[in-house]
Amino acid sequence: MFVYEKKLQYPVKIKNPNPKYAQIIISQYGGPDGELGASLRYLSQRFAMPFDEVKGLLTDIGTEELGHLEMIGAIVYQLTRNLTEDEIKKAGFDAYFVDHTTGVYPSSAAGVPFTAAYIQSKGDIITDLAEDLAAEQKARTTYDNILRLVDDPDVREPIKFLRAREIVHFQRFGEGLRLATDKLNEKNFYAFNPSFDKHCNK
Amino acid sequence: MTKTESMLRKLSALQFALWEMHLYLDTHPWDLSMLESHNRASAKYKQLRKEFEENYYPLTADRAHGVEWLKGPWPWEIEECDC
Numbered sequence: 001m002f003v004y005e006k007k008l009q010y011p012v013k014i015k016n017p018n019p020k021y022a023q024i025i026i027s028q029y030g031g032p033d034g035e036l037g038a039s040l041r042y043l044s045q046r047f048a049m050p051f052d053e054v055k056g057l058l059t060d061i062g063t064e065e066l067g068h069l070e071m072i073g074a075i076v077y078q079l080t081r082n083l084t085e086d087e088i089k090k091a092g093f094d095a096y097f098v099d100h101t102t103g104v105y106p107s108s109a110a111g112v113p114f115t116a117a118y119i120q121s122k123g124d125i126i127t128d129l130a131e132d133l134a135a136e137q138k139a140r141t142t143y144d145n146i147l148r149l150v151d152d153p154d155v156r157e158p159i160k161f162l163r164a165r166e167i168v169h170f171q172r173f174g175e176g177l178r179l180a181t182d183k184l185n186e187k188n189f190y191a192f193n194p195s196f197d198k199h200c201n202k
Numbered sequence: 203m204t205k206t207e208s209m210l211r212k213l214s215a216l217q218f219a220l221w222e223m224h225l226y227l228d229t230h231p232w233d234l235s236m237l238e239s240h241n242r243a244s245a246k247y248k249q250l251r252k253e254f255e256e257n258y259y260p261l262t263a264d265r266a267h268g269v270e271w272l273k274g275p276w277p278w279e280i281e282e283c284d285c
Binding site for chain 1 (some may be wrong): 209210211213214218221222223224225228229231232249251260261262263264277278280
């Protein structure tokens with residue numbers, strides 16, 4: 001089960017609203033490499049994981065991603081407060097506004113709604129961990145791109161924090177993959193799927 | 203920065219250090235010296251958290267109910283003036 005903590009993992013306190021930034025950053029809420037996909041991916045994949053270290057890793061990182069989802073929601077919320085119709089039109093936020101007002105909705109920067117097609121849960125430990133490694137790098141690149149487009153230090157600081165977390169998670173998933181393959185037949189890791197074929201471990 | 207914010211930052215920094223050690227221990231469960239560091243920091247964290255919840259506000263729903271739980275600002279909100 002999950003227990004809510006009434007705090008953010010890293011503080012978000014944005015003095016100046018900016019709907020243009022909100023429209024870019026919403027991609028890390030419900031876009032192709034966003035935090036919603038990340039948490040669903042890891043928290044779903046863990047059911048097929050045979051090894052305790054990786055069960056722990058997927059549970060813990062998946063849970064942390066929910067905290068990141070909340071941070072991105074807070075950033076978008078704070079960037080879109082107290083807007084006038086004029087500011088909305090000038091920033092090009094009108095396309096988002098017409099469907100969601102200033103509500104936080106999981107979509108990409110281009111307005112594509114979140115879809116589970118962004119993630120995979122393949123029921124194969126090597127396949128899933130390879131996807132997870134790629135997912136962390138894709139999110140890191142997205143944060144790098146956000147940092148190219150955003151000047152406000154109030155926005156950059158929490159984004160820099162989230163970017164750094166992607167790198168740490170990549171490192172941990174790499175270790176998870178190594179721990180997993182250490183338990184398999186080194187002559188052919190793919191001879192069996194340890195998530196499906198029982199008693200195939202070394 | 204308000205006093206509440208600065209206390210919350212202190213608490214969050216310690217919580218973050220603990221979480222980093224926790225993730226590391228997922229893939230290095232045999233590293234007993236890291237486990238020891240974790241447990242030392244954890245005792246400090248528990249003390250600070252207790253002080254925070256006594257002096258400022260409850261952090262989890264098992265600690266407060268009704269008005270006490272509902273009172274803002276919620277984590278995504280900011281007070282428009284520092285008054």
